[in-house]
Amino acid sequence: MKKIEAIIRAERLQSVQDALDELGVSGLTVTEVxxxxRQKGYTEQYRGSRANISLLPKLKVESVVSDPLVDRVVDAIVGGAYTGETGDGRVFVYDVEQAIRIRTGERGEETVRHETPVGWGY
Ligand SMILES: Nc1ncnc2c1ncn2[C@@H]1O[C@H](COP(=O)(O)OP(=O)(O)OP(=O)(O)O)[C@@H](O)[C@H]1O
Ligand SMILES: [Mg+2]
Structure with a gap:
């Protein structure tokens, strides 16, 4: 299992979420951050003007997925979040030790496996 953590523009959330839905990810967490x-915030366009601040608002999107889905999830996020301008964001991938569904007590990778098979391969 891996946790995919993406820092994206707020206005790209819907397209990122649509792309993840299409892959059937079992859940996600979104946080305002x-x-x-590397531009330190200063040289980035924000709402039509040059932002003269050192930190800019972004969204953090996290999803824990089974190993075979990792590359497709990363591609889906990159595709959904891309504009081509500086500040499009970053994706980080972490190892996950364990996953537990509290209601049922189920544990392991099965609990994050996507439920609807994707249309191509696997
Ligand atoms: N090394 C990092 N560690 C943790 N968070 C990061 C790191 N780099 C970027 N971020 C987060 O991602 C957000 C978007 O980063 P950004 O897209 O500007 O990255 P970049 O490397 O400067 O690429 P670009 O040159 O395309 O702007 C930042 O506001 C920050 O929240
Ligand atoms: Mg940048």
Missing amino acids: MGCG
């Missing part, structure tokens, strides 16, 4: 990349 502040951050900067």
Whole structure:
């Protein structure tokens, strides 16, 4: 299992979420965050003007997925979040030790496996 963590523009959330839905990810968490990349926030366009602040608002999207889905989830996020401008965001991939569904007590990768098979391969 891996956790895919993406920092994206708020206005790209819907297209990222649509792409993830299409893959059948079993859940996701979205958090409002502040951050900067290598431009340190200063040189980025924000709402039509140059933002003169060191941190810009972004959304953090996290989803824990089974190993075979990792590459497709990363591709889906990159595709959904892309505009081509600086500040499009970053994706980080982490190992996950365990996953538990509280209601049933189920544990393991089965609990995050996608339920509807994707239309191509696997
Ligand atoms: N190394 C990092 N560690 C943690 N968070 C990061 C890191 N780099 C970027 N971020 C987060 O991602 C957000 C978007 O980063 P951003 O897209 O500006 O990255 P970048 O590397 O500067 O790429 P670009 O040159 O395309 O702007 C930042 O506001 C910050 O929240
Ligand atoms: Mg940047």
